Amino acid sequence: MNETAPAQTGLYTEEMTISVGPQHPSTHGVLRFVVKTDGEVIGEAIPDVGYLHRSIEKIGEKVTWHGYVPYTDRADYLAAMFANQGFCLAAEKLSGIEVTRRGEFCRVIACELNRIASHLISVGTFGQDIGAMTPFVHALRERETINNLMEEICGARLTYNYIRIGGVGYDILPETRIRIAEFLDHFEPIVDEFNRLLSGNKIFIERLAGVAVISKEDALSYNLVGPNLRGSGIKWDIRRDIPYSIYPELDFEVPIGSAQVGKLGDSYDRYWVRIIEMHESVKILRQCLKMMPKGPAIAKVPRKFKPGAGECYARVEAPRGDMGFYVVADGSEYPYRVRIRTGSYTAMSIIDKLSKGIMIADLIALIGSLDVDAPEIDR
């Protein structure tokens, strides 16, 4: 060693500060961590967010109620349908507009397709982060089919602007319904194939089992939502527990983490919950296609939409968990305030705590398992 090393040992170590991101492939968008490490062990990983802040909440105060729906798409580009639905639910709750029954079915079909697409990205990129390239390609191939179906339903592949106040923009045509049913038949075996390829893979399991365990208490205190909460063993799903839309009529399970390979609440549990949820979404879709009633897809809603003064908070179960829209109206044509509360934001805040003492490679697994999504954090 050189002269700067302490004389006693000849060797020395020091804490290193590395910047991970904002363009790191494992950060799923644009976010950055300032990581302080001692060798490969992390002392602290401080998340630095805000790179994608577009002030969607401020925009909400400047556009009309109808005009805001396309902006909500941009809150989370992987699951735009849920942001649409959340905002529309809030507006409907405020004004007392009732969604037509067929509209509700169209919504649920579109949302559950979107959930599968979002979870596919999540588990696919997760595999890629861990070092398994092939499953990612398989996942994206299936998602591509869903994007095609979405294009048939509403004309857009990512930012849908499909769900409107009072219903949906376009009805789902019978031939599209047949194609969705065909896709479901094709997709279910694919999930099993995916499990053989990735979920049961020894390397994958050993990378995740027991890594970044989140206890029930922490999950509640940090307000984790969606699959992250359920991964820690808390059976809570807005679709089941604060039902909205037609979910009470549908039959589906709420999967929770079961510590099947490691500890309860580890990265594998969170991953596994997403895999099961895809199966459940398929189940929901099959029922919806069968039960779909006739009728108009959208209720009669005035062009000049002016709900009376008031406020409400609407929750939807998005792929990244409880998405809350807190909307305040002052009786004018524009919302007074729109607040979007997203699952990724709170999931991101727990990383600082969990990262203490884990390896750098495990940090990547942790970020992937929480399924954080940069646009949804920053809004």
Place this chain on the structure above:
Amino acid sequence: MDAKDIYARLERQFPGKVSDFKGDVKEPYLTVDALSIVDVCRFLRDDANLQFEVLSDLTALDWPKEEKLQVVYHLFSYSQNHQIVLKVDLPRDNPKVATVEGVWKVANWLEREVYDLFGVIFEGHSDLRRIMLPEDWVGYPLRKDYVEQEEYDGISTQRAPLVEKLLR
């Protein structure tokens, strides 16, 4: 428990500190005295019948006409399946309230966002920095009277309307 009972329970526990209960709206809310927000929150979390183990959302509303900033807490209980909304009124020129970080850890980030975009100071917060905007940004964007600075670090924040640009 419904919102009315929760309010009654709070009124008994903290006489004079909670007021303005609105029960006939979509999301019933009540106003809490700014100085006792931490005690009220801790009580709501720990009481065996209330058990609000989750702070769903924390945000703020700006009311320039009434000269006040309102911090809004959405609480939820998974075990009891009930909810309540708390509001704290703060003066607009000097909005200060104690942090509830000690009650729910998620408040750390939620309060940072409110500080960043509304300029509410959360006293006792462990890490009160801007979160969305750069450290040297001027102003609080979600306030109603916010005017964007003309340039940031030598980069203009203004843009000529596209039509004008095309006509030129």
